[in-house]
Amino acid sequence: MQIDLLCPVENQGVIVRTNSKTGIPYAMFKLFNLSEKTVQRVVFTLHAYDTYGNQLGSMPIELSDLKGEPKSYFASNKAVSLDEFSEAKHIMVEFSEIHFQEGDPYIVNKENLIELDIKEPDTDEKNRLISAAGEDAVCYAKDTAAYWVCVCGRPNMDEAEECIRCSRAKKEVMVKYSSREAITKTLALMEEERLKAEQEAEQQAEKEKAEKIVKRKKTALYSAGAIVVAAIICVIGYFIYIASVTSQGDSAAKSGDYLRAYTQYVKAGNSDKVAEISEKLRGNSNMNLRNMGIMTSDADHLYYVDAMANIYKENRQTGEKTKLGDASGLMLNVMDGWVYYKDGTTGNLCRISTDGATKEIVVETTNSILAVSVIGNEIYYIQSQPKKNLTPDLQELIAAGQMDPNTYHLYRLTVGSKKPKLVFKEDIKDLVYYKDRFYYLSDADGAVYSFDRQGKDQKKIASGPIYGFEIINDSLFYIDGTADEATKVPKLVLVRAETNGTYIEDIVNDKMVVNFIVDGEDIYYLAANQETGTVDLYKKSGSETTLVAEQCSELFNAKDGYILYLDSEGRLMKTKADKSGFEELELQLPAAN
Structure with missing residues (x-):
């Protein structure tokens, strides 16, 4: 990668999104003004690449009417259409002109470009680096003859005494963060200071x-x-x-009254009995819920959403479909005559009776609910809340987009109660409940961890990187994200292991699996199709593999042999594995009375 060290603006990232109404992709840029002047206009060339790194083309871009304050992010509301490059997944920016409110513009001179190669350490070492230097740490500090690289990843002129991005002193970063050994010494010193403070507090x-x-x-x-x-x-x-x-x-x-049995076992605190019966009282499967929970079922009916997230029930014997009142949302769970869901308009956790007659708010909140799982008479949900009592340094990191502004905590609410209980104090963004334990994927190292119903006895189950997992039928299924030694591309092999993480077998290793759901004895999975740039949906039953649908998106649910999936054109489809009952879900039936 080439960079002009004198360029007063840098791009710290690009987000590619798709307009939900037009289906046209667009790019949002994270531009940072390194100078002491106000930026008014930037001119650059956009280079577009597909999922596999193939260049799709380039186009000139000019962003004007800007007000990029000194040492600040700007242009966050400026979107650039990628209609010319509909397959674009990665974007590179090459600046050519920077114009200010006052003074002469900066024109990039290719003679000033230097070749830059910044290598990030492996996951474990990067975690150590962040522990020592802070959340914005990217790589080891490095001093060359022509320039020096700060621990935040920013290259600087050799004569610069502090980083132009984060203002860290050059001498300090070279001493503390320039190598594995330096990090070890820095962490040891930090630990000494922590122990000293802890000892003084204990003595008092x-x-x-x-x-x-x-x-x-x-x-x-x-x-x-x-x-x-x-x-x-x-x-x-x-x-x-x-x-x-x-x-x-x-x-x-x-x-056969499993719900009452579960309630009594929970009261008694009998974890063995709870584990024994909980799998009979699940509102939806873990992987369906991790894929937005757009379908679930009970003994007689399917419950699913249409393209507008309206909720329906369908009699599995007769095929009769009924719209459940005005209920609209995701994360469907069905239990004891109620469908629980996250309301698509308010974000509240609600429920509606399966006959559509009664609708109630279960948890009213102004914060975002990320996940919902109903087990017996207990509702588990993850809720995000803004972080409190932040130091000025942390506030700056959040403002710069280098730190998540929210916490994500797991709560338990007994049906009929209004007082949820905090289960786990650490941040988690998804949950898998199996028998009497919770499992989650760590953002820090991509590994699977577990803890008990009281939020204690935390254990590491399987090392990362893992790209999605499920625990069912006393087995751990997961997508192995370990990089291939030759290509450096994640293997994306679907693996089965024991619930303690001990490897058993590869389930799918001839395709790159990006998502999967275990439904009884069958496994449905999405595999990358490099020819179309989309994913295809397969069903695996024992040794037999069947192609169910081509050119899908990565969202689907499967329950009792039925499948809901989003195709590559954004249409919501329902079918069976044998392709019977195939239909596009654009339902608007009369609601149940």
């Missing part, structure tokens, strides 16, 4: 504790006997209660 706490103990000793002598007797009575009563509630759950399970 011990001092205060000793003073309180002296004051309490006299009172404790008189009350100790009464406390011991009361504690013994409480323990005996507790075990009698647990035995009684568990017995009620066992009776309900024998009679």
